[in-house]
Amino acid sequence: MNTTQIPANDTAANGLASRGMLAVLVAQFLSAMADNLLFVAAIALLKTAAHGEALLPLLQVVFVVAFIVLAPYVGPVADAFPKGRVMLYANLIKLMGALMILFGANSLLGYAIAGIGAAIYSPAKYGILTQLVHPDRLVKANGLLEGSTIAAILLGVLAGGWLTDQSVVLAVVVSAGMYLLAALANLGIPRLPVIHRLVRHELAQLPKQFIHNLVVLWGIRDVRFAIIGTSLFWGMGASLRLLIFAWVPVALSLLDNQAPANLMGLVSIGIVVGAGLAAVSVRLEQANRAILGGLALGPLIVLLAPLHAFAPAAVILMLVGVAGGYFVVPLNALLQERGHETIGAGRTLAVQNFFENLAMLGMAGLYFLAIEAGMNPVAVAYGFGIVVTLGMAALAVWRLRGGRSC
Numbered sequence: 001m002n003t004t005q006i007p008a009n010d011t012a013a014n015g016l017a018s019r020g021m022l023a024v025l026v027a028q029f030l031s032a033m034a035d036n037l038l039f040v041a042a043i044a045l046l047k048t049a050a051h052g053e054a055l056l057p058l059l060q061v062v063f064v065v066a067f068i069v070l071a072p073y074v075g076p077v078a079d080a081f082p083k084g085r086v087m088l089y090a091n092l093i094k095l096m097g098a099l100m101i102l103f104g105a106n107s108l109l110g111y112a113i114a115g116i117g118a119a120i121y122s123p124a125k126y127g128i129l130t131q132l133v134h135p136d137r138l139v140k141a142n143g144l145l146e147g148s149t150i151a152a153i154l155l156g157v158l159a160g161g162w163l164t165d166q167s168v169v170l171a172v173v174v175s176a177g178m179y180l181l182a183a184l185a186n187l188g189i190p191r192l193p194v195i196h197r198l199v200r201h202e203l204a205q206l207p208k209q210f211i212h213n214l215v216v217l218w219g220i221r222d223v224r225f226a227i228i229g230t231s232l233f234w235g236m237g238a239s240l241r242l243l244i245f246a247w248v249p250v251a252l253s254l255l256d257n258q259a260p261a262n263l264m265g266l267v268s269i270g271i272v273v274g275a276g277l278a279a280v281s282v283r284l285e286q287a288n289r290a291i292l293g294g295l296a297l298g299p300l301i302v303l304l305a306p307l308h309a310f311a312p313a314a315v316i317l318m319l320v321g322v323a324g325g326y327f328v329v330p331l332n333a334l335l336q337e338r339g340h341e342t343i344g345a346g347r348t349l350a351v352q353n354f355f356e357n358l359a360m361l362g363m364a365g366l367y368f369l370a371i372e373a374g375m376n377p378v379a380v381a382y383g384f385g386i387v388v389t390l391g392m393a394a395l396a397v398w399r400l401r402g403g404r405s406c
Contacts, residue, residue: 016141021132023084023188025148028125030185031091032152033159034178038098038114040160041171043245044257045107055108056242057368060360062108063115064238067357070119072210073203075350078123079196083131084189086124091186093117095179102172123349126332130340131192135284139333143279146329147272150321154268161261196344213347214354217339222287223348225399226335227355229294232391233328235359236297236384239367240267240320243384247377252310259310266314270321277322278329287334291396293327298389305381 039059046055078086097114101107125145133141163171217223241264248260274293282289297320304316339348366387370380 016133016137016144018132019188020084020128020190020192021141021144023185024087024125024128024132025144027087027091027182027185027189028145029148029152030178030182031087031094031121032149033156034094034098034175034182035114035118036153036156037160037163037171037175037178038101038111039241040157040257040261041164041168041175042101042107042111044164044168044171045101053246054368054371056245057364057371058108059111060238060242060364061368062112063118064357064360064364066112066115066119067122067353068361070116071350071354071357072207073350074120074353075123075210075213075344075347076196076206077120078127078349079344079347080194082189082191082194083124083128084186084191087121087128087189088183088186090117090121090124091179091183093120095176095183098172098176098179102169102176119353122353123347126336126349127344128189128192130336135337138337139282139284139330140279142329142333142336143275146275146325146332150268150271150275150325154265154272157261157264157268161256161258164257196347210347210350210354213343214351216343217348217351220338220342222334223338225395226287226331226338227352228395229290229331230328230335230352231355231359232388232395233294233297233324233331234356235363236388237324238360239363239384240301242364242367243377243381244317246371247305247381250377251305251308252313253308254310263314263317266318267321267324270318270323271325272321274322274325274327275329276325278326282326282330284330284333284337287330288399290327290330291392291399293323293325294392295396296323297327298385298387298392301385301388302382303385305378305385 042059043056046059047053049055094114094117097110097112097117099110100113101110126142129138129141129145159174160171163174217227244263245260248263249255252259254260278290278293300316300320300323304313304320307313307316335348335352339351342348367380367384370383375383
């Protein structure tokens, strides 16, 4: 499929405090908070259904399927239209999913619709950074975006835990309202120039183009490292939040929604801290330093598994967040910069999302099989930590023995 490269305006001169950057941060905060409120509400609804515990992994599955199926299309859409408008319409789709749940639709179906909106939203929200800031500020911009996201996750899960213990309906109403506010915030993003305008709108060609983009990116060692690393991280993170909701009642004997939500919130605080550390201490050419954070993740989860008290579990999970934030922010920046130089940020983020969501799907599938096999959450946590440890160790060995180019 033919594309026309259109040079972007030099909006980077406006820096990290530009109106556009602030609008992106506000919109992302509201949308991410609503995502997590809706997630906790959907878990609460499933718990009341027959065989609800076994259905929890399916909540993750239905959400990420859209990312995988739409992967060939969302990148070109993000690059072919002003990214602020793409984010606006994606938030409206998320709003539709929340409203479906509110008015009685199956929570898995409504959450799947929200997943479609999230799949469209993601390449635009990260790809827009390369148009708003200079490359030498990209790590800091990523740190701000990740910090905004994780702060929203923190408030979203804490509010979700409290609200669902009061009224699940109220939790869904609040999430819908926040999606609407996020869409309004998107209107504050300036209409940025298109990066890769589509000349021929032939949808049948997009999967072929996506495979081409995937092959191009996979041939770049830095990109391969970043994609594998972020996929491991997000696959782990998606399953960890499901595991926390199953592990807390068994290991800590706490049966409400607030306790696991609080622990998820502490992970979020840790990621904010880790993202901040990465933003101030890791430059783009020093991305290998991120490996240290990745190597700490698995052992920390193994240490979590046998605990029976809230306080040490809280400390361990906060450290998991710090390690994760320090790991993922430099890798995101490295991937965006290399992708922006080759096929465009939106297409790069679509490929990244494809791999990350395959990892989430795979991890959720393993979790589902473990539950179906009768493993209790403590045993699952041990196995989960070992898998993450082995994966990160293999990535580190490959990178440090010859896979690096920066």
